[in-house]
Amino acid sequence: MHGEAFFRTAVVYLAAAVLSVPIAKRTGLGSVLGYLLAGALIGPFALDLLPHGETTDVLHFAEFGVVMMLFLIGLELRPRLLWSLRVPIVGLGGLQVVGTTALLGAAALAIGASLREALAIGMVLAMSSTAIVLQSLAEKGLSRSPAGRSAFAVLLFQDLAVIPILALLPLLATHGGATGSAAHDGADGGPGTLAVLATVAAVVVGGRFLSRPVFRFIAEARLREVFTAAALLLVVGIALAMTAVGLSPALGAFLAGVVLADNDYRHELEADIEPFKGLLLGLFFISVGAGIDFGLIGAAPGRLLAIVAVLVVLKLGALLALGAAFRMPLAQSVLFSFALAQGGEFAFVLFSFAQQHGVLGPEQTGPLIAAVAVSMALTPLLMSTEEHLLRPRLARRSRQADDAADLRRPQDEDAPVLLAGFGRFGLVVGRLLRAQGIRTTVLELDPAQIRMLEEFGFQAFYGDASRVELLAAAGAARARLLIVAVDDEEKSLQIVEQAQRHFPHLHILARARGRPHAYALLRRGVRDVFRETLGSSLDLGAAALRALGARAYEAHRAAALFERHDEQSVRELAEHTSGDRKHYVSAARQRSEALEALLLRDRETFARSDDGAWDPPGSRPDGRDA
Numbered sequence: 001m002h003g004e005a006f007f008r009t010a011v012v013y014l015a016a017a018v019l020s021v022p023i024a025k026r027t028g029l030g031s032v033l034g035y036l037l038a039g040a041l042i043g044p045f046a047l048d049l050l051p052h053g054e055t056t057d058v059l060h061f062a063e064f065g066v067v068m069m070l071f072l073i074g075l076e077l078r079p080r081l082l083w084s085l086r087v088p089i090v091g092l093g094g095l096q097v098v099g100t101t102a103l104l105g106a107a108a109l110a111i112g113a114s115l116r117e118a119l120a121i122g123m124v125l126a127m128s129s130t131a132i133v134l135q136s137l138a139e140k141g142l143s144r145s146p147a148g149r150s151a152f153a154v155l156l157f158q159d160l161a162v163i164p165i166l167a168l169l170p171l172l173a174t175h176g177g178a179t180g181s182a183a184h185d186g187a188d189g190g191p192g193t194l195a196v197l198a199t200v201a202a203v204v205v206g207g208r209f210l211s212r213p214v215f216r217f218i219a220e221a222r223l224r225e226v227f228t229a230a231a232l233l234l235v236v237g238i239a240l241a242m243t244a245v246g247l248s249p250a251l252g253a254f255l256a257g258v259v260l261a262d263n264d265y266r267h268e269l270e271a272d273i274e275p276f277k278g279l280l281l282g283l284f285f286i287s288v289g290a291g292i293d294f295g296l297i298g299a300a301p302g303r304l305l306a307i308v309a310v311l312v313v314l315k316l317g318a319l320l321a322l323g324a325a326f327r328m329p330l331a332q333s334v335l336f337s338f339a340l341a342q343g344g345e346f347a348f349v350l351f352s353f354a355q356q357h358g359v360l361g362p363e364q365t366g367p368l369i370a371a372v373a374v375s376m377a378l379t380p381l382l383m384s385t386e387e388h389l390l391r392p393r394l395a396r397r398s399r400q401a402d403d404a405a406d407l408r409r410p411q412d413e414d415a416p417v418l419l420a421g422f423g424r425f426g427l428v429v430g431r432l433l434r435a436q437g438i439r440t441t442v443l444e445l446d447p448a449q450i451r452m453l454e455e456f457g458f459q460a461f462y463g464d465a466s467r468v469e470l471l472a473a474a475g476a477a478r479a480r481l482l483i484v485a486v487d488d489e490e491k492s493l494q495i496v497e498q499a500q501r502h503f504p505h506l507h508i509l510a511r512a513r514g515r516p517h518a519y520a521l522l523r524r525g526v527r528d529v530f531r532e533t534l535g536s537s538l539d540l541g542a543a544a545l546r547a548l549g550a551r552a553y554e555a556h557r558a559a560a561l562f563e564r565h566d567e568q569s570v571r572e573l574a575e576h577t578s579g580d581r582k583h584y585v586s587a588a589r590q591r592s593e594a595l596e597a598l599l600l601r602d603r604e605t606f607a608r609s610d611d612g613a614w615d616p617p618g619s620r621p622d623g624r625d626a
Helices: 003-026 031-042 054-062 064-076 079-084 086-110 115-125 130-139 146-173 176-187 189-219 224-244 249-259 266-290 294-299 301-325 330-339 346-356 362-408 426-435 447-455 468-473 489-502 515-523 534-547 552-573 581-605
Strands: 417-420 440-444 481-484 507-512 528-531
Touching (some): 031 362, 054 266, 064 266, 079 086, 086 146, 115 346, 130 330, 130 362, 146 249, 146 346, 189 249, 189 447, 224 249, 224 266, 294 362, 346 362, 417 426, 515 528, 515 552
Parallel strands (some): 417 440, 481 507
């Protein structure tokens, strides 16, 4: 595509998404089905708004959205958490692939396929759609449920299984003269294995030891677009390297994400890549919808619907059996099964690969590819059926079992506190919370400060907390408190406004540099405002009174009364700061005079008190101890 054709195609894709997705969301169908319907609408079998042959090219480009999605998932899975999922990944995922392959292969044998054809069909159809399943679960807030974690484990194993499937498919075509090809492939196995190991090692070593200084160098430029470019370069480069050695680019991106999960800059990486991931995934779903061959469906609708029904029913049966074998609560097992009961996007590649090597013929791959696309389009409907018809009936029966499963699953690592700014003020707050064992996610924009904190054993993440996507990446949706301790007053107000707009459940505690800043925070509805110099100023004032001969209780009462009255004054005067200045000055003078009168009256009332408990031994002005 060039020039005007490119922009015309872009307008078609964007318009289809903008019109279809909000309607699908409003009707409860979800964004994934909206994208698929949009693709079907603009595809060659409906309005035919796309140039012929373009859908496949766009689909290959849009598959990069799946790569980005797995990179972001990897960023959320620290190696320790990933290790805790080893049983469901290997056990549940491995049994799903083997069991589903056997069932679907047996079905293919029953309708006349040869053994090698049945094995190829079974392996390819055992795959599920990573993009549709994870996006649908995330939309419904189910990614962290036991079913969501189990579905992710199976999908991850399926991505791993693509590599041996690609190696096995050519072997299924070995008949006579094909033996030489197989031998040739085997001869190349040594260097290929070394290249794979070297590439994986480079990703791991680079992520662990080189990424932090490189990202710090880029961050010190203070140019957001450069950091975004670096994030994209990282993902694209890893995907290219994995493709060059014959590995799945999505798997390589996931590995890189896991390696970077403990990196100080992971939240910024996540925030920068998230918009690109969302757009590319939407483009991917539209391309899948546009690629559904309605002509083939119309020519033999009964045959195609039968293939889809067999695929979905057999996968549902296999998945339900696995859920029971792994003792999933019934409601979670049903959700897990309905989420994965479709074909996957890898089927498009694997069926084409099988056809190229003579394992399957075009008369077989055509209907199968169409059936996979239809099953993917049906996934949002299947999950809606589970959500609205089955889940309410099962919830009551499985609530106790669900609670027990929640206790067994890996603990959620989301911190209950977000701390924006880790300078001279935030550092004290962070140390106190750390001493109390409270997990805190720290966001800091100064790379030098992050480096200094690392030397003292603290972990802070690089990023601008006024960005909504960064707050979301840092876990704002699941945190309880947001402490705004940044030094920049304007930035502080931006963080507060974004948090109130997008995460209204957060309890905000904010640092104020002075009274004007405190007024601005109070006018925005922040009730817990802490002026950074008030406490230390009162401590110094109380010490001055002690040095002038006042008793400890007198100095303490004076400071406490002053603080309480001044806090009330700030809240009352905040309402006058946006109006007439003369009115504000008059109100401030009245409050000041009221404070002086209050302190004088208190001093006269307690003049004859002898509360020596406030005086440390040897500190009384008269030299006597209490």
